[in-house]
Amino acid sequence: MPAYLKQITYRNRALLDLARFAPHCMNCGGGCEGEMVGCHSNSLQHGKGGSYKAHDIPAFLCGSCHDLIDGRTGGRGLLPREERDRIFLEAVYKTWLWLMESGRLEIAS
Numbered sequence: 001m002p003a004y005l006k007q008i009t010y011r012n013r014a015l016l017d018l019a020r021f022a023p024h025c026m027n028c029g030g031g032c033e034g035e036m037v038g039c040h041s042n043s044l045q046h047g048k049g050g051s052y053k054a055h056d057i058p059a060f061l062c063g064s065c066h067d068l069i070d071g072r073t074g075g076r077g078l079l080p081r082e083e084r085d086r087i088f089l090e091a092v093y094k095t096w097l098w099l100m101e102s103g104r105l106e107i108a109s
């Protein structure tokens, strides 16, 4: 694990809480405002370890997609880790694009 991940794990409760304003799931497009949750990476490269969560760099997902990413299948087939990681990262990209376009996140002005 890179040293920068061992030193500081980024935490931002306010950022995670913005999930409630997401208009839909950033993976499947389903759900509606108020139903999304801020989901964390399950990759060791992103700081995940045991019961320790990765950085607060979320994807806003519905409960079904959160389960899918976390490997809770609910009777569905378990996707390979690489596919779950790919889906998560694409959802992170969509989440952050929505955060910036919606004005919920100001990076520079």
Ligand SMILES: [Zn+2]
Pocket: 025, 026, 027, 028, 029, 030, 061, 062, 063, 064, 065, 066
């Ligand atoms: Zn979904």
